[in-house]
Amino acid sequence: MDITQKLSQLEEQQRYRTLKEVHHIEGKTIRLGERDYINFTSNDYLGLAQLPLDAEDFSKFVEQYGNNLSSSRLVSGNSVLYTEIEQLLSQHFDFEEAVIMNSGYDANLALFNAFKGEAVIAFSDSENHASIIDGLKLSRISKEIYRHLDYQDLARRLAAYPDITKLIVTDSVFSTNGDLADIEYLVELKRQFPNTWLIVDDSHGLGLNYFDDYQNIDVITASLSKSVGAHGGVILCSQLFKELLVNTGRALIYSSGMPPSNLYFILRNTQAMLKEPYRNQHLKQLSGYFNSQLFSYLGKKCDLQTPIKSIELDDHDEAEKYYQALMGAGILVSYFRYPTVSHPTLRFSLTYYHQKSDIDRLFQIILKQKEDEETDV
The missing domain is CATH 3.40.640.10 (Type I PLP-dependent aspartate aminotransferase-like (Major domain))
Incomplete structure (x- = not known):
């Protein structure tokens, strides 16, 4: 097996993955390198991973x-x-x-x-x-x-x-x-x-x-x-x-x-x-708010009350632009490629630590990127 060739093929297919070093996590914030990001990638839905330690x-x-x-x-x-x-x-x-x-x-x-x-x-x-x-x-x-x-x-x-x-x-x-x-x-x-x-x-x-x-x-x-x-x-x-x-x-x-x-x-x-059911209650409120903002900003309807949200994009180039725009604004989201999904997808995970203002900020960046792309056409 030619490992170098196999890795090159993955890069050509835009399926090449790398590991990001995480330096610190606190609440909704994650530090990668020397920069803090609002973290929309965590599966710690109820915030229990960060309970204070006795x-x-x-x-x-x-x-x-x-x-x-x-x-x-x-x-x-x-x-x-x-x-x-x-x-x-x-x-x-x-x-x-x-x-x-x-x-x-x-x-x-x-x-x-x-x-x-x-x-x-x-x-x-x-x-x-x-x-x-x-x-x-x-x-x-x-x-x-x-x-x-x-x-x-x-x-x-x-x-x-x-x-x-x-x-x-x-x-x-x-x-x-x-x-x-x-x-x-x-x-x-x-x-x-x-x-x-x-x-x-x-x-x-x-x-x-x-x-x-x-x-x-x-x-x-x-x-x-x-x-x-x-x-x-x-x-x-x-x-x-x-x-x-x-x-x-x-x-x-x-x-x-x-x-x-x-x-x-x-x-x-x-x-x-x-x-502590209040954690789940807050999460469901955030989910409903995300759905309303998804429709308000992008005209997309979503009735799902789960903390996992996604936006499917046309191709990898478009998805990469949105992903980089969010990263540039200090927002970390998941970017899924084939074979995990059939089409390039941005996934957003809501947790107990998020607030409505974080969701507003997320959609403001997405809308700005959308408008910039439409202007460039």
Whole structure:
């Protein structure tokens, strides 16, 4: 393999990525190099990653539980803290059990590996997260891809397999544009077609309360690095399925347990997420305000109440101009390219720390760039 040639091809295709060094994060502000930016890229939706640290409490915690578990959970790395967190999450979301994983990505790898070698077929939304795509691929189970949020297409595909176990697989909130899956409708489809499981990746929705019909979902996976503001993943499931995961989930079996310090933050932040609904209320107000300004400034309508917003652009050159204009004005946004998305897309993530004035500033820069481009034509 010619690595230099491969990298050159990525550059020519405008798919070349680089890592940005982050020097400081405080509230809505992120420092890259020597400059501060208003941060519209963070997944810390509820602001829990920046909860003040009780240094004395944390010091006692580390003294009691140590710095590293130094083993897989199945050997000697299954801290009692795992049990406490798993009970908290499973009880709140009305599941029999929970399994904490090292990441949301690992959660999906372990989940689908549990079906490996079984007579099942997965029906996956075309816009599902890469961890679902990879989990299905590595499990080697049969799969069909239905058109994004097209549940008539999904129903037709389900009907073609009456005698086999079927897995409906979907994100709850789609990470590139904030689309919401219709969980209630998917529950009805599950009931309509016997021997069907409903599997939901709730990474961008956990704790934001976009649906409440947990009892009719068979398995939920989620990242704990977004609304929870920590690091890790979780699988919510039945007692029997947890036993299966413990015995087949390679991402669980062959990974060291997380450092107790990380479990500390998962536990602390999860408790805060469940006890402080005002954070989510503020986030939903911001979402509604963003939608109104999107229409006011650009004439684009959006009714989604998720904290993920996006603007799709015609080509990479146009997207790059908008991105650079925002960066020049001290605003950091996400710029998605193929293969993450089919068209160049600017994504804006709202968090608890944003104010309406930040959204106003964002749209003022976007409108100015739009007017400048129209003047140049």
